[in-house]
Amino acid sequence: MGYLVITVAALFTLNIYAAVTMRTLAFSAQTTSMHAKAQMLATALSNLEALSTETAAATVHSIEDVHADRIMVTDQWGYVIYDTEPENSLQGRLLSTEAVQLALKNQDVVDCKYENAVLQSCATMPVFTGQELTGTVCLMDDDAEQGEMIDAMQTNTLRISLVLAVVILAFSLIFSALYSRRMRRILDSVRRMQAGDYSNQIRIRGNDELVVLADEFNQLANRLQVSEQRRRQFVSDASHELKTPLASIKLLADSVLQNEMDEETVREFVGDIGGEADRLTRLSQKLLELTKIDGHAVEESTCVDLRQIVRRVVRLLTPLAQQQDISITEHVSDGCTVMAQGDDLYQIVFNLMENGIKYNVPGGSLDITVSHTEQSVIITVSDTGVGIPEDAMEHIFERFYRVDKARSRAAGGAGLGLSIVHDMVQRNGGTIRVDRRKTQGTCFTVSFPHVFQNHEINERSKS
Secondary structure, eight states: OHHHHHHHHHHHHHHHHHHHHHHHHHHHHHHHHHHHHHHHHHHHHHTSSSOOHHHHHHHHHHOTTOOOSEEEEEETTSBEEEESOSTTOOTTSBOOOHHHHHHTTTOOEEEEEEETTEEEEEEEEEEEETTEEEEEEEEEEEEHHHHHHHHHHHHHHHHHHHHHHHHHHHHHHHHHHHHHHHHHHHHHHHHHHHTTOOOOOOOOOSSSHHHHHHHHHHHHHHHHHHHHHHHHHHHHHHHHHHHHHHHHHHHHHHHHHHSOOOHHHHHHHHHHHHHHHHHHHHHHHHHHHHHHHHTTOOOOOEEEEHHHHHHHHHHHHHHHHHHTTOEEEEEEOTTOEEEEOHHHHHHHHHHHHHHHHHTSOTTOEEEEEEEEOSSEEEEEEEEOSSOOOGGGGGGTTSTTOOSSHHHHHHTTOOSOHHHHHHHHHHHTTOEEEEEEOSSSSEEEEEEEEBOOOHHHHHHHHHO
16 A cells, blocks of 8 residues: 555656646747747837828738737827727736736736646737837737647546556556455464474575565574474484383382392392482483573683693593503693683583493503694594494484493493584584594594694794
8 A cells, every 4th residue: 555655746747747847848938939029029119100000900910920819009198009809809808817917117027827728828918119118018828829839738647647546557467466365364374483483494486585585484494394304203212212211220129128038148139229210310410510501591702722631531530441441542742722701611621532442342442632724723632432333424423323232231321421522513603524434443533723832823923
């Protein structure tokens, strides 16, 4: 409706402009013509010795170029001494029009107006005999031909405008219906998505904003569908992981309560219950860590030296490595500093090294190397374990995914450690990849942007 109102206003303005312009051009041409005719007749009357009815009539009839519907000549007091209109002649009467009064004051007066489809014009001019004003000459003309032309032009312009308005209205209704239909399809899809149906895709042809909106909506629906699938899978996997130790605790507790056991057997069962409880605790902590990451709880990043973190992790994991008969080798270069959250870096290094110990073979080794280039700090953790199959490489960072479920359960894993590592690396602006070693085992490579400390910057500027 707003579009139609603007269109009608524009057409209305166009009609007014065309009518005004046409009348202005017609008035200008008629004014010039009437002024020239009056000037010619006034000049001819000025050459007379005396201005009278006979001399004025003879002069008017002698000039062939002067054509007007009515010509009147007055004396110096404004009385008509000659009138070409025989029926309603004003000869002998006082012509007290404003134009005549101005002409008697030595002013040229030309006036045009459009009325009843007729272009009416009047020119009044003083007449001098020598230096003395002896009268006026007044020419009046009604041009019906030009009036009809103006009227026809205005009528045609109005008709064309009306036709254009009808055409614009028809096209507006058609386009509005098409637009509304496409918009309703988008709204229907939005309602379906609100109801939980993320599989609905909008198919709209064209190359306008609605197509872009539909594409963006489809991408959003796909992301929501993937997120919903992951959420359901996460809930299912988490429920399954929590159910297993709870079932074990329930079974062990029932066995202790229902069966008569000696003190040593009871201790063994209670120890198993404690182990399952510890497993529940670890799983709950990892789920809390994932919740914290998913909640985008971003802490302030600081400049962290990886040498201190690696040494701390190695010191903590050395007893576990000795227990599994795994040798740990570390190589950390100087100046390996990154801008990140210290707790995240500790968790990344700890999880990678702990996995390298848990899933290694007796007598194996674990190597951690930290080096840097001009742009990056690279952390490499490689082990001599059983390795990861090719078909599992792209899934190891998924939550609750385990290559060997039996062995992972035996090692106390729930398939969350690498997922936590992956999310923490991305949160701190880094990248992570996994490769199989040529001989045996797995190699994880983590890369972060290199940040130079103040003393390093000073040394580099000096050099």
